Amino acid sequence: MTVATIETHRRRLLLVATLLLAVGLVLTIRLVQWQVLEHEQMRALAEAQHSTKIEISPRRGTIRDRNGRVLAISLRNDQVIGDPDFFKAQMPKAKDYIISTAATILDMTPGDLRARLESGEGHYLKLKNSIPITASKKLNDAGLSPAIVIERQDRRVYPSGALLAHTLGFINSRGEGVGIEGSYNQQLSGVPGFKLFEGENYGQGLGNVPSITPAQDGADITLTVDLNIQYMAERELERALAAEKTLTGTIVIMNPKTGEILAMAGRPTFDPNQYDNVPVSVYNNPVISAAWEPGSIVKILTMAAALDTGKISPRSTFVDRGSMTYHHMIITNMDKKANGTITPAQILQYSSNVGIVQVADVLSTTAFYTYMRANFGIGSRTGIDLPFEVEGSIRLPGDPGWNPVDLATHSYGQGMAVTPIQMTTAVAAIANKGIMMRPHVVAGVQGGLESPEGPGPLRRVVKSETAATLTDMLVSVVETTVTQARVPGYRLAGKTGTALIPPPEGTYSPDETIASFIGYGPAEDPRFVILVRIDRPQVHQTGADVAAPVFRNIAQWLLAYLKIPPSDQQTRR
Template sequence: MTVRVDTLPRHRLIVLAAVMVGFGMILSWQLVRWQVIERDRFIDIVQNRPTGGEQVPGRRGRVFDRRGNPLAVDTIKYQITATPHWIKHPATIAARLAPLLDLSPEELTAKLSGDAPWVLLRRQVSRDVGETIKQWDIYGLHLTPWPKRGYPEGTLAAHLLGFVAEEQLGFYGVEGYYTQLLAPPDLSKAGENELLASLPFDLDEITKQGAPDLVLTVDRIIQHIAEEELDAAIGQHQASGGTVIIMDPRSGAILALASRPVYDPEHYSQAASAELWADPAVTGVYEPGSIFKIVTVAAALDAGAIDREQIFEDEGLIEVGGRRLYNWDRQAHGRVTITEAMALSLNTVMAQISTDLGAHHFYAYLQRFGFGRQTGIDLAAESEGQLRLPADAAWHESDLGTNAFGQGLTVTPLQMACAVAAVANRGTMMTPHVLKEITSGDQTWPRRPTVARQVISPQTAEELTEILIKAAEEGAPKSVVPGYTVAGKSGTAQIPIPGGYDPQRTIASFVGFAPARDPQFLILVKVDWPRDTQWGAAVAAPVFRNIAQRLFVMMNIPPDGQ
């Protein structure tokens, strides 16, 4: 019997073995190429891939106003990079990319044809541009989602917010002060922020879930009102700029902080000058002029050096330290009370008060009111102002007279607002702040109002409030809102220049609070270099009135006696 042997499986085995040997030879060749022939090139690619600073950061903490409206959030942009070794037809691809990346075809061709293992073409392009390039599906082009700080309200509260640079570092305002708290947790944070360390929070606990969000005391609607009225005044009086601060004197909470000229924080590099980045409300210093008389009278009343019924003899001229000081109108007003002297804004009476009080007591009160040092607000780049003391070599005896009416010393608008807020708050100065609370996940850490110090007694504050009611009604009637009692003072500050003061330019201001005997808000208005009229009572007082009228309605504050 003959047995037939089927040879087909043997042939299949031979073919399969041949294929496997072939794959083995190919794999061996690739290993030899990768590990021997092109070893240095692949090591170079790996070692030169971006690390550290080019790592895509996580989400930066968001910033909201007190009502939950977003003021600063991350938006998604695309980073465009390339691996030149993998790019075919670099000139053709460069021609397609050039109009989208706003680069020349020649520059792109050079980058795509180079020997570098990795090149950055554009750090940030819009989502639309990124999606368009992504659809092309070009081998060797890489698109990485990249966070870009966005400001939904545009320039609203720009100075208060600050901005975030490409390196995810915040500068100025809230972004600068709280940059380490807002920064994504995957970014290294160099050093410790002493300012953050002073906050009454466990920052490790807050940040363990990632970058927290901040809710501010600022109200988007009030901020809009402040900016709208400031812009109107600047346009009407052809001024160069200005500042408005609105705060709650009872807590120190900042409700609005507006300054002009302004810049767009999302496009900060396009600002006309880097000087625009700094907030004039906390960084800019100026000689405050007559609104500083509030502090002089507060010191004298509290020290018992004067009383409300005391009569002063105004001769229109007083000499202090060998320097002759005059009233703004160069007139003598005869026998006046302190209330009348404030309404008439008499320089000579203020100089008489400060000299009678004496340098020791006068400057002790100025320091107690916070001049010559930072207020402690949680905004970056705060200035201290300049207050010369009798122990300083630069101090002159005449400073005791000129400082009494706001010349020869410099303050920030915020320092001036805080000083008058202390009067409104029965003599208690609160630390100004813009942070309302920190949120992370479902947890919230509120910031409590903080008492800075008692600067004058409640009785002194009440007496001074009555004086300021008359000063507003008689000295700056354009500040008054019908149906409401306003307490405040106008000022017209001269601008120092070498050898004296500018004969043309002034700073017009008004600071006041309302309702006077139960203050719900304080407003400081400062208008720089108005061209048509220089007086604070004519320029700044109406701005106070316009803002106050709108706040009474918005905050549901009833008229007096209701």
């Protein structure tokens, strides 16, 4: 062999070795990529080729009122699902049994049923969209699974329609929701189960029985709301809006001792069965999201703070000449009348702006805002167990734009904003001997807590003696000047509000108001607090003429419904 020949062989061997090394290096890189970098992806791909997983939907929890009446329920809708791959893998006699049994139950011809299963592919073929529960039971009892099975697809139904719509809310197809359906979606939804089919030879002796992980149904929820009280509240709200030729308003009814919401109604509203028929803005619950300048009902809180600090007493007197100058601003009474020398009770009876500004001035700026913000929670969320609660607002000393005149206007509820739930919760604390309870609409969740923080007392806002004194003053309001709120035989406490609506620019217009009344009773042992708010009434303007009669109608009905004896009988006990 010549030197040239040896050199040629050496070069060829070197080339082959280089090629083998390159191939080995490529294989090594790919193995590292598959086994390390793309491990999870490769595993998922292998599992997908090896098995088929079908989700089993859980039953969504039912929502009921405090008396067990259904407010939201998922109605059963059974679909019939076939497994073509499993069916085609069976012996002829097994196929004949499946077809003859199922065709009779499903009211199908054997030929049609067989043709659909033989021509189908995979493990999932919808044979019927819906069948009666009796047929569903027969099919389950026939033991045809997994060739033909029942798949449950629930449909959410709200039996009372638009009643309590804002509180209940809904969940859309994307899993987005409002109301209880939204805030408690995780508890209501449950946990899906799965049916796992293994292997290409499925049905031929290898993995012929699917592995099933059962679904965990959602928890049922009980609300504090009483459907009868809710109906009454919504009926009275509709009547008031019609009488005043306006469109928006709110009613809240709370148990002051527990913070339980017995009813909350708002207009405009919607039917959660057909929620997509209205603008999205209608979904907002006005009880927790529609802040407004409340007007004179805030005088309750101003008076409570002054009495509680001892800066005034029930025997204190103030001079009301109908108007006054406070830090270069002229303060006038709504009715322009001068009331002369008046007591704190008379300030509330006459709803004297001039009088309450003097009370706030005696109280001091620091004490006033401490009580408003820290004690009564104005400008803070109440923590109610519903989504999208807003804070409201009150400008504090030190905030941009605050000036001493704010103390005057805030004392009678202008220049600040509260939500209906904030105002109801604050006044409910007066009714509950000075203790504020957390407002809540959920009484219980099957296997869980009532609300994220749990219901219960939040804090003491005034002394019990202060609450008792103020209650007597508010009873005098109903008995003397706001007789539209009276219910014969019962001592009810309350206060009107006639608030001007702040314009986008310029000054307040005297032609547009928000009329309100908040009250509770019976005064000796309050069982309910009612807030009525009617926006932009067109026939009357004041809280006494517009909202107080609505309070009276609801209170009179509630006293009978709750079987509360007249006040003189309670006093004799």
